[in-house]
Amino acid sequence: MSATYNWAYKPGVTNKYGISIASSADNVRPSNACYVALYGNDTTGNGSRQYPYRTITKAVNTVNPSNTVFVLGSGVYREMLTGVVLSYANFVGDGDVTIDVSYFTTNLWSGQYCPLLYNITFKGNGSSCAGFAQVTTIKDCVFDGASPSDRFQFGGGGILTNVIIKNYLSVLYFQGQIPPLTLNNMTFVNCNALSFRNDTLSAVTLSSCIFYKCNITFQKDLGPNSLRYSLFYQCNFRFNVTIDGSGGAVYPNVPAGYTYYSDFNAMKTAYSSVFPTYPSFTGCTIADPKFNNPFIGDYTLAFDSPAKNLSYFGTYIGVSSIAQSIKARAIESAGGFEFSSALNINIADDSITLSDSTIDGQIDTKPIVNLMSREIAKLPSYGFNADRNGQYIDSIADLDITTSVAGSTLSIPAPYIVENGTIVYNGFTYQPGDRFTTIAGQTTFTTVANGVVREIIEAPQRHTIMARFGDGGTSVSVGTALTLGYYYYVSAGSITYDSIIYNFGDIFRAVDTNSFSGAGSVIIALSTESFQHYEPGIKPTSNNTGDMRTGSIIRGNGDPAYIRGGLSVQEFPVNAKFIQIRYIIKANNLKP
Known part of the structure; x- marks a missing residue:
């Protein structure tokens, strides 16, 4: 049985924190770990990778916290938490994870020994720990308005x-x-x-x-x-x-x-x-x-x-990459970006800026050849200088500070997320973690289980990273007309196209329909494959049948229309040979 989330922290996968997860089936909670995700369920979940809990509160009150690794899926956790003793517990953010401490009724954890924290952002007015944070480890965390300890x-x-x-x-x-x-x-x-x-x-x-x-x-x-x-x-x-x-x-x-x-x-x-x-x-x-x-x-x-x-x-x-660096250089041949794809973009050495700071920009990377091991661990990301010149990459949705109950008038049109209970809107039933978009004429919802929704003020499509994948097409013979805009990979020898010599391993983009010359072999690398949203740091997956790594690529959770997981979804790692990344810099998400 396959997992329904591309968990980076799972059995057999090394990580920079040295966290080890005990072996278990995807639908069974590991003996030393517990999984929590905003798409999870506190009633039907069991803390496994396939059936995570919905809230941190449920997880820590169900599983013995001592020496347990609580793996939190991406998103913002807003819970009316009560103080619990979590000595020697481990909390690790799997993706972009924020805990809003302003919702705490007391501290998230208390006791002489505070937990070990990795890759989590704490926001709000308060402390995450009550007591002396003795023998604690905190790495790659952000405390915004909050502190690691109240003493x-x-x-x-x-x-x-x-x-x-x-x-x-x-x-x-x-x-x-x-x-x-x-x-x-x-x-x-x-x-x-x-x-x-x-x-x-x-x-x-x-x-x-x-x-x-x-x-x-x-x-x-x-x-x-x-x-x-x-x-x-x-x-x-x-x-x-x-x-x-x-x-x-x-x-x-x-x-x-x-x-x-x-x-x-x-x-x-x-x-x-x-x-x-x-x-x-x-x-x-x-x-x-x-x-x-x-x-x-x-x-x-x-x-x-x-x-x-x-x-x-x-x-x-800077950058991280799968197989090669993504560099911004003033000379196209020296960098990793495709200048012909640039929209409202200025490119200089180590700099990508908006030509007009009031409108969006866009640029694609050159195709990346994924030859080593072929299984994509994560997507490469490029950091933009963001003084209205680029996009601060953030896949976390910003939610309204107030909730709406049954009978409340909803905004039209607007995206909402179900926070508690079960609700019915426009004839459809939605569970906690489900999202829906309001439509004209449907301004309210009903519930029989104290359902509560919260408006998504800024959906994570501002994430702005997209990718497309391919395993290469058919070979192309010398003298054959190329297709304008397609990318071609030199699979053997060397060829000459548009007066430029390309050797084995090189990729070039057809700028016209002329053919190439030379004794080398050429295949189509990328042609009409579509770009889809993805989250950096999380493994892309494909939607497969027959337990084989085949089938169409599924969208990542940078796309608000995609909700990761589900009993009928089989997700496997992508092992494509060619990858191309697209960056969209949203001007209205930037602060001057």
């Missing part, structure tokens, strides 16, 4: 890596224990009271971190090797202050007791005048990190960012 203490060997904490308005207190708390590749933005403290039995080590518009307190001497390769910009500082919870508005404001420093040597002098032993501050500086577009949460670094010279290992503008 502001991390200890017992905690490690935070590649974590963004932004817009947090309360005190965030970092105090290590033995072994020390380690902060690697962290980004702090608009935090009004960060406090770092070492003492006899505790230590905090910061390495390759960025502090942007933050109020920072060093309570005690950090020690000679505790702060290195870090960058500060528009930050206020104070030293040797007993923690009192005070902070204030960030720069250009300077709260009482703080001092603003624009010169790093001046800050070091002030620090050393208070503490007898001060950090070497190796590789540290005060400078603008040059984020690409912090206004929309894009903290990737510009190519000339001084943070790169500090060994900062944050996310970079």
